[in-house]
Amino acid sequence: MLGQQKHIKHMASSSHPSAPCAACKFLRRKCIQGCVFSPYFPPEDPTKFANVHKIFGASNVSKLLNEIAPHQREDAVNSLAYEAEARLKDPVYGCVGAISVLQRQVLRLQKELDATNADLIRFSSNQNIIMNPSSSSSGNALQNPNVLPPHYGNYSWNYNPN
Amino acid sequence: MTLKGGTTQACAACKYQRKRCTPECALAPHFRPEHTEIFKNAHKLFGVRKILRILEKIDPSQKTEAMRSIIYQANMRDRFPVHGCLGEIYHLQYQIRQAEKELYAVLSQLQFYKQPRQQQEITLDSPESQQLQLGMGVEQSANGLTLFQHEQQFVPVAAFFDQSYSGNENRNDGYNNSNNNSGIHFDSKENMSNMGNDGMWVQQTYCNENDGSKTQLVNTQPLTIQEEVTHDYDEIYPFFDTIDDTQSYIDSKDANESSSESSLKETTQSVQHVAGNKLKRAELQLGIVSEDYQATV
Numbered sequence: 001m002l003g004q005q006k007h008i009k010h011m012a013s014s015s016h017p018s019a020p021c022a023a024c025k026f027l028r029r030k031c032i033q034g035c036v037f038s039p040y041f042p043p044e045d046p047t048k049f050a051n052v053h054k055i056f057g058a059s060n061v062s063k064l065l066n067e068i069a070p071h072q073r074e075d076a077v078n079s080l081a082y083e084a085e086a087r088l089k090d091p092v093y094g095c096v097g098a099i100s101v102l103q104r105q106v107l108r109l110q111k112e113l114d115a116t117n118a119d120l121i122r123f124s125s126n127q128n129i130i131m132n133p134s135s136s137s138s139g140n141a142l143q144n145p146n147v148l149p150p151h152y153g154n155y156s157w158n159y160n161p162n
Numbered sequence: 163m164t165l166k167g168g169t170t171q172a173c174a175a176c177k178y179q180r181k182r183c184t185p186e187c188a189l190a191p192h193f194r195p196e197h198t199e200i201f202k203n204a205h206k207l208f209g210v211r212k213i214l215r216i217l218e219k220i221d222p223s224q225k226t227e228a229m230r231s232i233i234y235q236a237n238m239r240d241r242f243p244v245h246g247c248l249g250e251i252y253h254l255q256y257q258i259r260q261a262e263k264e265l266y267a268v269l270s271q272l273q274f275y276k277q278p279r280q281q282q283e284i285t286l287d288s289p290e291s292q293q294l295q296l297g298m299g300v301e302q303s304a305n306g307l308t309l310f311q312h313e314q315q316f317v318p319v320a321a322f323f324d325q326s327y328s329g330n331e332n333r334n335d336g337y338n339n340s341n342n343n344s345g346i347h348f349d350s351k352e353n354m355s356n357m358g359n360d361g362m363w364v365q366q367t368y369c370n371e372n373d374g375s376k377t378q379l380v381n382t383q384p385l386t387i388q389e390e391v392t393h394d395y396d397e398i399y400p401f402f403d404t405i406d407d408t409q410s411y412i413d414s415k416d417a418n419e420s421s422s423e424s425s426l427k428e429t430t431q432s433v434q435h436v437a438g439n440k441l442k443r444a445e446l447q448l449g450i451v452s453e454d455y456q457a458t459v
Contacts, residue, residue: 042263055208055212055216056207056208056212057208057209057212060207060208060209064207064239067350069242072244073166075244075245076244076246077244078248079244079247079248079249082248083223083246083247083301087216091216091219091220091228092220092224092227092228093227093228093231094231094232094235094247095235095247095248096231096234096235097231098251099247099254102251102254102255102258104193104252104424106254106257106261108306109258109261109262109265112265113265113268116265116272117267117268119271119272120268120271120275123272123276126275130244138201
């Protein structure tokens with residue numbers, strides 16, 4: 001615990017030794033050593049804290065951060081900042097709107113993939129019917145379709161019409 | 163728990179705050195008395211005051227939707243304290259990338275099967291020319307043209323991929339605006355479009371070397387498949403209504419799988435229909451090609 005505090009203190013003091021963090025500046029309070037916000041809300045980015053405070057409140061955020069291990073707090077703050085920004089842009093859906101769009105996209109791709117797979121099965125079965133020896137009048141070169149790529153003669157014919 | 167002198171139960175919000183739940187309570191419609199855990203999560207992340215502030219700004223008709231999204235967001239934060247909803251966004255973006263890769267692979271394979279079908283139709287249309295074609299095919303193989311053929315084989319696939327996904331990207335403008343962290347996903351699309359451009363360049367050289375009728379043969383396939391893609395997207399639209407069920411979506415894939423399975427029959431039917439059209443078009447074009455060929459001979 002002591003080491004964690006030292007780590008936070010180091011981060012806070014190394015970035016801006018004298019300036020209070022964006023949170024303390026916003027809340028107009030003294031930025032004490034070991035301030036839970038200072039490593040994650042630098043003074044040069046005041047909107048990050050303003051957004052988070054507007055949507056979740058500083059008290060809720062500090063409670064959340066205290067429940068999380070220090071090495072994960074930065075990720076937590078960044079995700080909260082993202083969610084707050086999304087909620088400000090879209091008060092009705094927030095970041096859930098993006099999730100919904102992505103879920104639709106996944107479903108659409110899944111459906112497209114299923115259809116393409118079905119198409120592939122159909123084409124490959126058609127291929128077998130066409131390449132059947134019953135159509136052996138098509139020539140000697142296609143007697144064994146597994147040996148030659150099926151498109152073999154087509155392009156060579158296209159490129160050299162003579 | 164009933165209120166003094168009241169007949170109705172207090173909502174979960176009022177119950178938690180131990181205050182009287184009046185008929186005007188703004189949170190009562192969204193937090194039923196038994197949903198204490200749900201309210202606790204929302205209270206922990208947002209707090210009652212912030213929730214009410216969000217609801218104040220919103221049109222009354224959208225309040226239910228807003229509360230659903232707030233509850234979903236709070237539940238996600240409760241389950242994943244570090245990443246919350248953002249973790250789910252990353253996960254979905256990963257799923258999309260994987261599905262795109264898989265789709266690209268299947269399309270490449272499909273393209274491989276589609277080309278011989280044209281070849282076979284040519285041979286059926288003009289049995290006289292078929293022996294010449296096949297003979298030349300065997301000869302060319304000895305001249306090391308297989309590498310070039312291989313390159314050509316993937317040109318239409320790349321072009322198709324670019325076309326279809328640039329179309330989808332246009333439809334997702336809202337997502338682009340709302341989600342700043344979606345860079346990874348759309349970057350991958352940009353890469354795909356670059357691939358498509360490369361493909362188009364190869365196709366152009368192909369254009370210069372050959373007469374126009376044969377390039378039509380290559381270009382028509384992507385366009386017909388693209389129609390199919392558009393229909394599929396339109397069909398999925400109603401899913402947007404099920405936003406708050408997304409949590410169950412994460413845990414159990416059954417619902418999605420069953421929906422995709424049920425839709426598979428529809429899509430295969432549409433695929434068959436489109437394929438029928440494609441056959442007709444291919445026959446027409448191949449007729450032109452065989453005429454051209456006869457003219458050149």
